[in-house]
Amino acid sequence: MSRASRAPFPPDRRGVASSRATGAARAGGAGRAVTRTLTDDPLGGTVRRTVLPSGLRVLTEAIPTMRSVSFGIWVAVGSRDETGPQAGAAHFLEHLLFKGTNKRDALEISSSIEAVGGETNAFTTKEYTCYYARVLDEDLPLAIDVMCDLVADSVLAPADVETERGVILEEIAMHDDEPGDEVHDLFARAVYGDHPLGRLISGTEETVTPMSRRQIQSFYRRRYVAPQIVIAAAGNLDHAAVVKLVRQALRGTPLDTAPAAPAAHRSTGSAVRTKPATTVVEAKETEQAHVILGCPGIDRLDERRFALGVLNNVLGGGMSSRLFQEIREQRGLAYSVYSYASQYADSGLFAVYAGCAPGKVDEVLDLTRAELSRVAADGITADELARGKGMSKGSFVLGLEDTGSRMSRLAKGELLYGDLMPVDELLSRVDAVTLDDVNTLAGELLSRPMSLAVVGPFGAGDFTA
Numbered sequence: 001m002s003r004a005s006r007a008p009f010p011p012d013r014r015g016v017a018s019s020r021a022t023g024a025a026r027a028g029g030a031g032r033a034v035t036r037t038l039t040d041d042p043l044g045g046t047v048r049r050t051v052l053p054s055g056l057r058v059l060t061e062a063i064p065t066m067r068s069v070s071f072g073i074w075v076a077v078g079s080r081d082e083t084g085p086q087a088g089a090a091h092f093l094e095h096l097l098f099k100g101t102n103k104r105d106a107l108e109i110s111s112s113i114e115a116v117g118g119e120t121n122a123f124t125t126k127e128y129t130c131y132y133a134r135v136l137d138e139d140l141p142l143a144i145d146v147m148c149d150l151v152a153d154s155v156l157a158p159a160d161v162e163t164e165r166g167v168i169l170e171e172i173a174m175h176d177d178e179p180g181d182e183v184h185d186l187f188a189r190a191v192y193g194d195h196p197l198g199r200l201i202s203g204t205e206e207t208v209t210p211m212s213r214r215q216i217q218s219f220y221r222r223r224y225v226a227p228q229i230v231i232a233a234a235g236n237l238d239h240a241a242v243v244k245l246v247r248q249a250l251r252g253t254p255l256d257t258a259p260a261a262p263a264a265h266r267s268t269g270s271a272v273r274t275k276p277a278t279t280v281v282e283a284k285e286t287e288q289a290h291v292i293l294g295c296p297g298i299d300r301l302d303e304r305r306f307a308l309g310v311l312n313n314v315l316g317g318g319m320s321s322r323l324f325q326e327i328r329e330q331r332g333l334a335y336s337v338y339s340y341a342s343q344y345a346d347s348g349l350f351a352v353y354a355g356c357a358p359g360k361v362d363e364v365l366d367l368t369r370a371e372l373s374r375v376a377a378d379g380i381t382a383d384e385l386a387r388g389k390g391m392s393k394g395s396f397v398l399g400l401e402d403t404g405s406r407m408s409r410l411a412k413g414e415l416l417y418g419d420l421m422p423v424d425e426l427l428s429r430v431d432a433v434t435l436d437d438v439n440t441l442a443g444e445l446l447s448r449p450m451s452l453a454v455v456g457p458f459g460a461g462d463f464t465a
Contacts, residue, residue: 002365005392013423014140015375015400023284030417031145032053032127032246033050033051033052034050034051035049035050035051035239035243036048036049036050036432038059038419038420038421039217039420040139045062045063045064045234045406046058046059046061046104046239046260047059047060047061047410047420048062048239048245049347049414050239051262052226052246052272053229053248053260053278054147054226054227054255054256054257054259054260054339055208055226055260055262055263056226056227056229056230056231056246056250056255056259056261056262057229057230057231057244057262058230058232058233058239058243058246058415059230059231059232059233059410059411059414059420060232060233060234060237060242060410061233061234061235061407061410062236062237062238062239063234063235063236063403063406064236065236066137066235066236066403067135067137067235067236068134068135068137068144068235068403069134069135069136069137069140069142069233069234069235069236069237069403070133070139070234070403070404070406070407071132071133071135071147071231071232071234072130072131072132072133072136072141072232072233072235072407072408072411073130073131073132073147073148073229073230073231073408073410074128074129074130074229074230074231074232074412074415074456075128075130075131075151075152075223075224075228075229076127076128076229076230076263076265076415077090077129077223077224077228078090078124078125078126078127078128078129078201078205078268078324079091079124079125079126079196079200079201080126080127080196080197080344081196081223082196083201083355084207085207085285086211086215086219087199087200087203087204087207087339088168088200088201088202088203088204088207088208088211088213089203089215089216089219090124090129090201090219090223091168091201091202092164092165092168092208092211092216093129093201093216093219093220094122094124094129094131095124095164095167095168096154096156096160096164096216096390097122097131097150097151097154098110098120098150098273098451099150099154099156099157099160099163099164099404100121100154100155100157100160100397101153101154101155102149102153102155103149103153103406103459104146104150105150106160107295109146109150110147112142112146113133113135113142113143113146114164116135116136116139116142117135117136118133118134118135118136118139118142118143119133119134119135120133120146120147124201124242125194126197126201127203127266127344127345127415127416128415130152130408131147132147132407133146133147134403134404134421137235137236140233140235140237140242140245141245143243143323144246144249145245145248145249148231148246148249148250148253148255149249149253149305151223151224151229151255151426152249152250152253152254152255153253153254156213156216156220156222158213161213161216165208165209165211168202168208169201169205169208169209170204171202172200172203172204172205172208175200175202177263178333179282179286179288179290179455179456180290180336180355181353182282182290182455183282183291183453183454183455184291184292185200185293185352185452186280186282186292186354186453186454186455187280187292187349187351187451187453188203188349189280190275190278190279190280190451190452190453191273191274191275191294191295191296191349191451192274192275192347193274193275194230194275195272195273197272197344197347214457221254222252224255224256225255225257226257226260227260227262227263228263229255230414231246232407232408232410232411232451233407233410234249234403234404234406234407234410234415234462235403235406235407246416249337251414263419264418265345265414265415265416266345266396266416267346270346271299271346271347272346272347274296276449277295277448277449277450277451278451278452278465279451279452279453279454279460280451280453280454281451281453281454281455281456281458281459281460281462281463282453282454282455282456283382283456283457283459283460284455284456284457284459285457286358286455286456286457287354288356288357288358288456289355289356289358289360289361289455289456289458290353290354290355290454290455290456290457291350291355291356291361291364291365291452291453291454291456292351292353292373292452292453293351293352293354293368293369293450293451294349294350294351294352294451295348295349295350295351295448295449295450295451295452296348296349296350296448297298297341297342297343297347297349297350297445298341298343298347298348298349298418298445299343299344299345299346299347299348299366300343300344300348300417301345301417302342302343302348303333304437304441305343306392306429306430306432306433307433307437307438307441308341308350308365308441308445309341309388309392309430310385310388310389310433311337311375311380311388311438311441311445312340312437313340313387313388313391313392313458314342314375314380314384314385314387314388314438315352315371315372315375316339316340316425317339317388317391318391319336320387321338321339322371323337323338323339323352323368323371323373324337324338326367326371327354327364327367327368331363331367333356333360333363333364334354334356335355336353336354336355336356336362336363337352337353337354337355338352338353339351339352339353340353345416350445352368352372352381354368357403358456358457358458360463361454361456361458363451369450370417371441372446373446375442375446376442376443376445376447377443378447379435379438379439379442379443380435380438380439381440382435385433385434385438387430388438389430389433392430393427393431394432395429396423396427397423399425416420
């Protein structure tokens with residue numbers, strides 16, 4: 001099960017002018033469901049949102065031209081919500097919820113969906129966890145019943161805890177054998193240190209091995225509560241029918257609770273304190289060196305995120321990007337080189353990754369630093385601005401052709417931002433990015449002290465900060 005999810009241009013948290021209420025209030029907790037139409041978008045489908053009395057939210061996007069539906073249950077709990085000794089609990093729980101409920105065992109959970117050609121999976125991130133299924137439209141009632149059952153009413157049997165503990169320890173070991181993945185975790189620790197954003201989502205052998213069923217059960221019941229949950233579905237569906245099926249599936253479960261208001265999206269609060277720029281090296285006898293050079297970025301509600309998306313595209317977002325052309329195409333120094341931005345409620349990262357022969361690391365790093373300094377000082381060109389904006393808009397619109405992407409967009413808008421930005425408005429926000437916006441951000445961001453993470457056949461003294 002995958003453990004990461006990124007959206008380069010997420011919805012804005014501000015209100016949507018096209019929404020119209022069909023209930024008395026936006027918030028739940030009044031003893032009855034409240035439904036609104038959020039958008040009726042020509043580039044998307046009709047999006048509706050219902051808040052159940054428990055505070056649980058249901059969002060759907062009706063797309064009659066499709067014959068499939070993606071259905072997801074999103075919980076506002078991730079690895080950053082764990083204490084140090086709990087590290088890995090959210091990911092451990094993600095595994096366990098597929099092992100059996102009071103109605104179904106693990107085989108019944110998987111076979112019931114696979115029997116109709118559907119698929120299920122889940123992933124844990126640092127700020128949320130998602131459980132999802134994709135099925136034919138006629139099989140949506142089955143998917144809703146199965147997925148609601150496993151999220152709301154898992155038994156966490158002691159034998160299953162021990163079985164999945166072994167699976168997760170193998171997953172951690174496998175991750176340690178993949179230096180291209182490990183270097184990203186090493187970089188996060190270099191920037192965030194002991195802060196939860198710097199920890200492994202999976203936890204470590206030291207935290208997972210002693211974790212008890214009681215600890216996991218307590219985490220489950222304290223964190224998986226109705227106000228923290230968003231259910232999203234996209235495809236050929238009827239909103240009222242989905243809401244009815246969800247309510248039926250949750251009736252009598254621990255998520256069928258007293259009236260409450262939905263939880264607000266995660267507060268930004270004060271910015272996360274990051275460590276001074278440093279160099280960290282994980283010495284391994286690998287055939288290829290893996291390096292990340294980067295710095296703290298901006299949080300996901302920062303208005304400059306659209307400019308950052310354009311800047312990222314120009315620097316290392318594709319085959320036409322500066323870093324790819326300079327390091328791979330012109331010099332042949334690395335097979336893989338790219339830049340990326342990660343954004344959280346109260347922090348973010350901007351970084352460049354490269355995988356190359358150990359003997360070429362110094363040259364790759366010198367070229368990367370030189371290019372970042374050049375853009376910080378001189379900015380990008382008008383042609384690059386146009387290309388970067390086109391990449392941003394194109395990748396977003398192309399993603400709308402997939403029900404899974406549409407379902408994720410609904411859930412992330414609600415869970416992370418508190419609202420959903422219409423497609424046209426999002427494209428307009430990208431179009432509105434100016435050369436000065438990008439160059440001002442580049443001058444600030446790329447001038448920050450950079451941390452370096454390296455996995456390969458080196459010692460700590462082989463690099464300077």
